[in-house]
Structures are given as C-alpha cells and as structure tokens.
Amino acid sequence: MKRRLGVLADTHGHEDAWAKASLLWGDTPDAVLHAGDVLSSDVDTGLAGMIRSASFPVIISRGNCDYPEDEKILHRPLLSPYAFVWWNGKSILMAHGNRFEELRALALRSRVDLAVYGHTHVASVVREEGTIFLNPGSASLPRGRDPASAATVDEDEIVIFTLDGVQLHKERWY
Numbered sequence: 001m002k003r004r005l006g007v008l009a010d011t012h013g014h015e016d017a018w019a020k021a022s023l024l025w026g027d028t029p030d031a032v033l034h035a036g037d038v039l040s041s042d043v044d045t046g047l048a049g050m051i052r053s054a055s056f057p058v059i060i061s062r063g064n065c066d067y068p069e070d071e072k073i074l075h076r077p078l079l080s081p082y083a084f085v086w087w088n089g090k091s092i093l094m095a096h097g098n099r100f101e102e103l104r105a106l107a108l109r110s111r112v113d114l115a116v117y118g119h120t121h122v123a124s125v126v127r128e129e130g131t132i133f134l135n136p137g138s139a140s141l142p143r144g145r146d147p148a149s150a151a152t153v154d155e156d157e158i159v160i161f162t163l164d165g166v167q168l169h170k171e172r173w174y
Contacts, residue, residue, distance in 0.1 A: 003088050006032040008150040009096070009118025010138035012065065013040030015047040017139035020163035021150035028056050029152075030087065035118035035136070036063025036096035039070050048073045059083050063096040063118065082106070088155060090114060090173075097135065107131050113173075114153065123149045123160045125171040132171060136160055 006025035011017045011034070025032070038060060039045060051058050052075050060066075062080035071077055081099070085092040090113040095103045097117030107115035108129055115133045122144040123137030137149035137160060146168055151160045160169040 001027065002154045002156070004029045005087060005153040006150065007035070007116055007134065007136045007153060008032070008139045009035035009116075009136055010037045010063070010121055010141060011039075011047060012037055012138075012140050013045045013047055014140035015045060015050055017148060017150075017163065018047050018050050020148075021139055022050075024150065024161055024163070024165055025152060031057040031059055031085070033083070033085065033092070033094055033116050034058060034060045035094055035116050036061050037065040037118065038063065039066070039073065045073075052076075059085060059094070061094045061096055064098045066096075084112075087153075092116060092153075104128075104133070107133070114158070122146065123151075123168055125158055125160060125169045127171065132158060132173075134158055134160075134171075137168075139163065 006029045008021050061083045083094045092114045093107050093112045094116040097119035121138035123146050124135045126133045136151035139150050142148050148163045158171045161167050
C-alpha cells in the first residue's frame with residue numbers, strides 16, 4: 001500500500017468538507033496537512049471534533065481567519081506562520097498563503113520539494129526551480145471555475161480532486 005498524505009485548506013468550519021475529503025484520502029493517511037482557515041468562529045463545531053479525534057496526525061498552519069480561541073477548541077496549537085514536515089524522503093513547507101511571496105521565496109531558498117498553501121480558494125499545482133507549489137483549493141468555499149477540492153500526495157504523484165472524487169490536476173514527482 002502506498003504511503004499517502006491528505007492535504008486541504010480553507011474548510012472554514014464545514015465538517016462535510018472534512019468528511020468528504022477523508023473518504024477520498026482512503027485508508028488512514030500518514031498525516032493530513034491543513035493549510036489554515038480551519039474553523040469559522042469560536043464555536044466548537046463538528047469539524048473541530050473530527051480533527052481532535054482523527055486517528056492520524058493533523059498538522060495545521062495558521063490562516064488569516066484562525067484565532068487563538070481556535071487553538072483551544074482544536075486542543076492543539078496552530079503552527080504559525082510555517083510548518084515544516086519531512087515525509088517519505090521529501091521536504092514539505094506549509095503556510096496559509098496570505099503572504100505568498102514570502103512563502104515562495106523561503107521555499108525556493110530552502111529548496112523544499114513541496115510547498116503547500118491555501119488562502120486563494122483556487123486549486124493549482126505549479127513547479128518552479130525544483131519545488132512543487134500545491135494549493136489544494138478550498139474544501140468549502142471555492143472560487144474560480146473549480147468546485148470544492150482537496151488533494152493527496154503519495155510516493156509517485158500529487159493529485160487535486162473534487163470532493164465528489166473527480167480528478168482536477170495531477171503532477172508526478174520528478
């Protein structure tokens with residue numbers, strides 16, 4: 001069985017977005033990377049409970065709509081402004097993306113394999129100077145032509161898919 005990460009951003013408190021993405025990540029992923037804007041208020045939503053009870057690590061970078069109260073609801077700190085993960089021989093840098101130029105510069109300077117971000121609510125996969133920039137889009141409030149989406153990263157490729165399971169973008173590792 002291939003090792004796999006789930007990736008999403010901009011859930012804004014929508015528990016159905018997490019539930020649908022979880023089905024598409026398949027059997028327990030190694031971890032889930034959430035690029036911020038997790039909840040929508042300081043109310044303990046069903047999404048917070050789903051994240052708290054996940055059977056895998058959930059790594060979260062702070063989004064511009066994430067607040068200190070959210071840390072208490074989620075029972076975990078929101079990493080700010082960056083999270084770094086070493087996974088399956090790949091270096092991954094994650095930030096929300098509201099300061100994309102800073103993230104881009106740090107990712108290129110650090111020569112990470114993958115830079116994950118959200119904020120724009122538009123899915124994309126772009127390769128620049130050996131770094132793949134992945135925005136899984138918004139799992140709850142998409143903009144542009146793509147519907148709500150999330151992504152998987154496995155040993156061979158990165159795939160962005162709609163929450164109905166339709167593949168939107170695919171990029172192979174080198």
